[in-house]
Amino acid sequence: MKKLINAADSVVTDALAGMAEAHPDLRVDLANKIVYRRSAPTPGKVGLVSGGGSGHEPLHAGFVGHGMLDAACPGEIFTSPVPDQVIEASHRVDGGAGVLHVVKNYTGDVMNFQMAAELCAEEGVEVATVLVNDDVAVKDSLYTAGRRGTGATVFVEKIAGALAETGASLGEVARVGGQVNTRSRSFGVALSSCTVPAAGKPTFELSDTEVELGIGIHGEPGRTRAPAATARELTRIAMDAVDDDLPLSGDVLVMVNGMGATPLIELYVVFAEVAAYLRERGAVPARSLVGNYVTSLDMQGFSVTVCLLTDDLTRLWDAPVQTAALRWGR
Amino acid sequence: MKKLINAADSVVTDALAGMAEAHPDLRVDLANKIVYRRSAPTPGKVGLVSGGGSGHEPLHAGFVGHGMLDAACPGEIFTSPVPDQVIEASHRVDGGAGVLHVVKNYTGDVMNFQMAAELCAEEGVEVATVLVNDDVAVKDSLYTAGRRGTGATVFVEKIAGALAETGASLGEVARVGGQVNTRSRSFGVALSSCTVPAAGKPTFELSDTEVELGIGIHGEPGRTRAPAATARELTRIAMDAVDDDLPLSGDVLVMVNGMGATPLIELYVVFAEVAAYLRERGAVPARSLVGNYVTSLDMQGFSVTVCLLTDDLTRLWDAPVQTAALRWGR
Amino acid sequence: MNSQFFTAWIEETARTIAAHRDHLTRLDAAIGDADHGTNLDRGFTAVREALSAASPDTPGEVLTLTGTTLIRKVGGASGPLYGTAFRRMGATLTTAAGEAVRSAPDGETAVTLTELAAAFEAAVAGVRELGGASEGDKTMVDALAPAARALAGAARDGREPGEAFDAALAAAREGVRATVPLQARKGRASYLGERGIGHEDPGAASTALLFTALRAVAGA
Amino acid sequence: MNSQFFTAWIEETARTIAAHRDHLTRLDAAIGDADHGTNLDRGFTAVREALSAASPDTPGEVLTLTGTTLIRKVGGASGPLYGTAFRRMGATLTTAAGEAVRSAPDGETAVTLTELAAAFEAAVAGVRELGGASEGDKTMVDALAPAARALAGAARDGREPGEAFDAALAAAREGVRATVPLQARKGRASYLGERGIGHEDPGAASTALLFTALRAVAGA
Ligand SMILES: Nc1ncnc2c1ncn2[C@@H]1O[C@H](COP(=O)(O)OP(=O)(O)O)[C@@H](O)[C@H]1O
Ligand SMILES: Nc1ncnc2c1ncn2[C@@H]1O[C@H](COP(=O)(O)OP(=O)(O)O)[C@@H](O)[C@H]1O
Ligand SMILES: [Mg+2]
Ligand SMILES: [Mg+2]
Ligand SMILES: [Mg+2]
Ligand SMILES: [Mg+2]
Structure with missing residues (x-):
């Protein structure tokens, strides 16, 4: 194995340190492994938090910024984040309108985000969750963990993020996220x-x-x-x-x-x-x-x-976005 | 060898067909293998043309658009374009203020662009050339073909492209391109x-x-x-x-x-x-x-x-750019 | 079995997991995403640090801290599942200890085999609730459930802890072997459908290591 | 040597290049960018099409069209260089033919060995001007220049074309061999410094193929 890394167990934090240097619009909390908007929280706006194992870059940290996510919680390589990260990120981006968790459907991701959501609720942060499960390679049956969340995550984050910028409610933002996933x-x-x-x-x-x-x-x-x-x-x-x-x-x-x-x-x-x-x-x-x-x-x-x-989804897709990995509009 | 291709000899045109579908702001002339702005030529603006072998994507076609190139001429894989491509591209983007060729320093690229420039001049298109040679791995001596042009090409195209948008003259645009290369x-x-x-x-x-x-x-x-x-x-x-x-x-x-x-x-x-x-x-x-x-x-x-x-170069770097691969500002 | 015993068990588990880290990761590479050994090793390394920093002084606290630390450091599927297992065990022992203290006012909080078996049964219940897996779904439950049953049986039969742990370890190992021919219905391996048949479940394998460590500590 | 002869030569060259395409590309992989065979094969395929579409009827036109087509279709270093070589040859033969027509008003435009040698000398000059390479720089010049010299010598000595082509081919091949121990000073191979030593120059190798084809056509 040859890789541009310093050590197998420091890849994620080393890369986050690089992100912090490269993207002054982002704040990177290396200790907690959270990437969030420098301007967070945005008062009155639903906060979008996503996360998952690292190794999928630019997902998710590359999608933090205006018009998309408020925070990302990168786990270790291919390992979902732990609840603490998600809870901390949810607190930091909660502008009073609640927080949407965008979760890819993997056993580990689902369980860790669910634990976090329960604790957030106890701590007074309103949380809704969109579960992304778009991968048709896996049949959605009782005999599997269900369809995996893959590429549609980008669409959900972009479109729900655009709606959140308009000041829509947590319910509305969660609904459009679910709609994108379903389609x-x-x-x-x-x-x-x-x-x-x-x-x-x-x-x-x-x-x-x-x-x-x-x-x-x-x-x-x-x-x-x-x-x-x-x-x-x-x-x-x-x-x-x-x-x-x-x-x-x-x-x-x-x-x-x-x-x-x-x-x-x-x-x-x-x-x-x-x-x-x-x-x-x-x-x-x-x-x-x-x-x-x-x-x-x-x-x-x-x-x-x-x-x-749909016309609405196209409009939201076209809305401005300013992240490390996706940018258009103003 | 496993690659996502249909045939070794159709890779470049197949990919250009994909670019045409993906980027409605671009025009792709598949027969001549030229990618240029849908809006070309911009009257009164210096046209920027670059090109080189394919296999370096997003260079160069991914940098065609507002604030950067007006046209790109992709050659076959790792083979510089032929003069015809460059001549045709130069004609299409000449808005009357002349055309800047951004050329990476390789024997083949230099010769093909030079032939094209000579023919352009004969046909009344004013051409200036910036030769990019930034690779310190090769000593710039009499005993080599000189330093290769690599990453700095992106900087030259971005910064010269930004200056061209301001209506600067061919001489000014060529000069800043050369300055970026030198630095x-x-x-x-x-x-x-x-x-x-x-x-x-x-x-x-x-x-x-x-x-x-x-x-x-x-x-x-x-x-x-x-x-x-x-x-x-x-x-x-x-x-x-x-x-x-x-x-x-x-x-x-x-x-x-x-x-x-x-x-x-x-x-x-x-x-x-x-x-x-x-x-x-x-x-x-x-x-x-x-x-x-x-x-x-x-x-x-x-x-x-x-x-x-320099302050000027920073300003030009920060100026808006709207291409497939580089986008910021409005 | 006092808090030293449980601390020793967890420390031995941490060593055993570390020693088997690459093996667990290879098992996970075959039918999952090649991180199970790394995940648990990271988690149990953190657990050792947490235990030595906090030096909890009851068995329940040892296991609760273990579980909480796993939840906070592992991530993935195994983090919440093992974390929950240990937290449930901890809670069970703490409750049992409370009753023990009430009934034996001299403050004796040593855990009996029966209490430990009950704690493992609670762990199984916790994992099943959280992950929704039944025995035969090719998960850690396939090792944990029979081991807990073996322990409970041995306790009912009035066996010595050493014997009981032997029985639990044997049951866990048999459970691991039994995962080989199965098609997974939970977790990442389920994505593979029939292609997962013929491979040992990594989570079941790591569960067996908990009992390997338990046996080793009891024997010492 | 009339236009049929030159057309046959170019067609034979195209076949020879196609047959050696992968070999040339492998040579280029060692010290360049692994495209020389592909480049020339693409170019000469286009040349065959162009010749059969235009059927030029003088040797000069055959070679000029060959050169122009190579410039239009090959790209890279070898496109302009070979293109220029053939265009210079074409121009030389056209001029010679013009003089021949003037001096022989029956319109005979067959090319003499002396004229062909002059054409090759012009090709060498064209390549050297455009690319700036001298003999010993480990480029196609190392095969082209000695081959042209051999041809000129044979013409001066009044040899038969067959013999002259043998001599040219031998000189070209010797030139190719001589590139092996050299360190390149031009083209992509120069980037490698001493690491290029020990490898045959692909452009020299393809130049030798031009003479292989010439010999084959003359012998037929
Ligand atoms: N729903 C579940 N219930 C019980 N155990 C499960 C479940 N899903 C996965 N597991 C266990 O977790 C193990 C994988 O753990 P690990 O590799 O650390 O997490 P991940 O699958 O998120 O990469 C599996 O081998 C299996 O034993
Ligand atoms: N300056 C030069 N003068 C003469 N021949 C050259 C020069 N540069 C390169 N060549 C020849 O071109 C050959 C490489 O051709 P090719 O692989 O088709 O082009 P590229 O190097 O652009 O990929 C070299 O092997 C060499 O013989
Ligand atoms: Mg994992
Ligand atoms: Mg090349
Ligand atoms: Mg795993
Ligand atoms: Mg080459």
Whole structure:
């Protein structure tokens, strides 16, 4: 394993120290591992807190800023944050209108955020939660921990964050977050595993002629292994899985997301195929992101996330955002 | 080799098709392989044209837009564009105030842009050229092709682009571009090689205990091979090389750049070390970029680029920019 | 079994987890996300520090502090689950001790095997409530539940602690082995569907280590 | 040597380059950026299309179109350099043909060995002017210059074309071999400093292929 790190157990704090230097608009509490807006709390505004294991950068800390999150709680690599972080972050961004927790549906994330939410409530901070579970690779059944939260998290954070800036209530902000999640689906493909620093070697091995289909964002192997194929073929597999679960039509927000070690040129190749797929079905890739947004350390591969837009959602998507990783408008 | 591509020889055009779908503000001429602003030409404004081999995304096409380039000419993978592309792009963005070519110092790039510039001049388009050569790994001597152009290209394009938006003359825009180049230096480190799609295998092999120091952005091996080391040690090697050539002081613009397959979390770890290094010397990382900006396909590693700021350069750096890969201000 | 005993148990657990850290992480790499050993080692390292800083002087306090520290330092699925397990054990022993004090006014708070078995039963209940897993879902419950049952059985049969811990450890290990052929229904391994079959559950494996440590401390 | 001959030469060159594409790219991987074979193959594929579309009917036009097409399609260092080489050859032959037409009013435009040697000398001059490389800098010049000299010598000595092409090919190949121990002073390989020593220059290698093709066409 070769990585640009100082030690396996200091990666997260070392990287947070770098974020603090690079982004003067952010405050980084290294001891508590919380990243929040320098201006927090915003009085009267619902505070948005998200978090999860590290190793998915820019998620979540890269999305803290105007129009999106108020705070992020990065856990250790691939390990959800602990309740203390979430509680502390919730206090710091509570402007009196309550706090929305955006939680990806993993057993650990759900339990730690739930514990935090209970303690926040005891301490007088009103909390609502949006659970993101967009990954169609996992069937949502009694026999699994339910669908995983992946790419749609970015959409939920952006759109709920935009609504929060308008002064909407906690209920409204939570509702739109839930709506985005309900209208979103993802599917991921890996060309390689990732290497967790503390583990020191790749989580799984893939030969040069194989890919993993339906992977998550923690180096978990996918649902099936398949022969390597062209970008076109892999995109169709991903899009068919999405379309089977949520028929695609109308204006669509699409993200073609790199898993961390995928060159941007390849993501654009995939995006061209995604757009072609949508247009064949009469859907329109009305808004898009192409890049590394929800990564899995040094995994090669991509995921595609779609959200069926409404006029309101498009407006909120287009609203200004000023974060390290997503910026537009003023 | 596994890559998200359809065929080795269609990567560049397939990716450009994706860019066209993803960025409605851009026009992509697939036949001529030119990416330019939808609004081009801007009357009275100096047009900025850059280009170079593909495989360095988001460079250059990701930097086309308000406040930066007017057009980019992507060549084949690691192969400079041909003169026709540059000539055609120059015509399309010439708003009557002339065109600045931003050229990275490689034999091929220099020759192709020079041929294009000569033909542009014959056809009545006034052209000036800024040659970027910031890579201190290569000694600038009679015995080499001279220092390579790498990360500073982003700084030159941003700052010259900002000045061009103010209506400055071709001479002024070229001068500031040259000034940025003169005040900038870079050094790169690879943890792995890259794989050129048409070549099908890694350009060089590195064991798990070695790194290459002083690499370029085309998978060329570096000047020396060294034992793998911590982010802190590798950063010091890079910064020492830079500081030896251009003593660091005052306000500095810094980019910690990923080579394409480096996770963002690692780049932030490096950035923390860069900032510490600068502060030790009494310099200040006043402005920064951390991310994948000038990549080398799927290479793992980083480069660091610094530019000694002046008040004018800082102002131009801060000026609004609206491109696919760099956005701020309004 | 007094607070020294419980402190020794937790410290031995911390050492055992540290020694098996990479093994647990490898188990988690196969069907999860390759962090289970790292998570628990980080947690129990913090627990050792917390215990030596606070030197809690009742068994209940030792285990409660252990649980609270795990919740505060581990994260992931195992943090809240193990944290809850130890907190429930702590609460059970504290309550039992309260009753013991009431019934034995000389202040004797040593824990009986029956009380310890009850504490483990409470831990199982806590984990099941929080995580929703039943036995056979391929989780830590598959080791914890049979071990707690074995302990309770041994206590009912009036066995010596050493024997009882042997039985609990054997049951836990058997529970770990039994996870191998299962398809997971909870936690990350459930995402794999049938591909998880044939692998040992990392959380069950770490649970067995709690009993390895318990046996070692009792034998000493 | 008429326009058919030159067309055949270029077509044979295209085939030879295609056959050696991966080899050239591998040479470039060692000391450059792993695209030389791909670049030239793309260029000569376009040249074949251009020649078959335009069917130029003088040797000068064949070579000028070849050069122009390479400049338009190759990019990189080798595009302008080879493009210039062929354009200079084309211009030289066109001028020579003009003189030949003037002196032989029956319109015979077949190229003599002396004229071809002069054309290659012009190619060398063009490459040296544009790229600034001298012999010994570890570039294509190291193969092109000695081959052109050998051709000129053979022409002066009144040799048959077949013999002259043998000599040129041998000189080119020797020039390629001679690049191996050199440290590059031009092009991408110069970045490597001493690490480039021990490797054959890819551009020199592709230049030798031009002469391989020339020999093959002449022999046919
Ligand atoms: N719902 C659950 N109930 C009980 N145990 C669970 C549950 N989900 C996961 N586990 C246990 O947690 C272990 C994984 O712990 P760990 O790797 O530390 O957390 P994470 O899965 O968040 O990475 C699994 O092997 C399993 O034994
Ligand atoms: N200045 C120069 N003069 C002559 N030949 C050169 C010069 N620079 C490079 N070359 C030749 O070009 C070859 C590389 O061509 P190619 O790989 O196609 O271009 P690039 O170096 O731009 O990738 C080298 O092997 C060398 O022979
Ligand atoms: Mg985890
Ligand atoms: Mg090249
Ligand atoms: Mg795990
Ligand atoms: Mg090359």
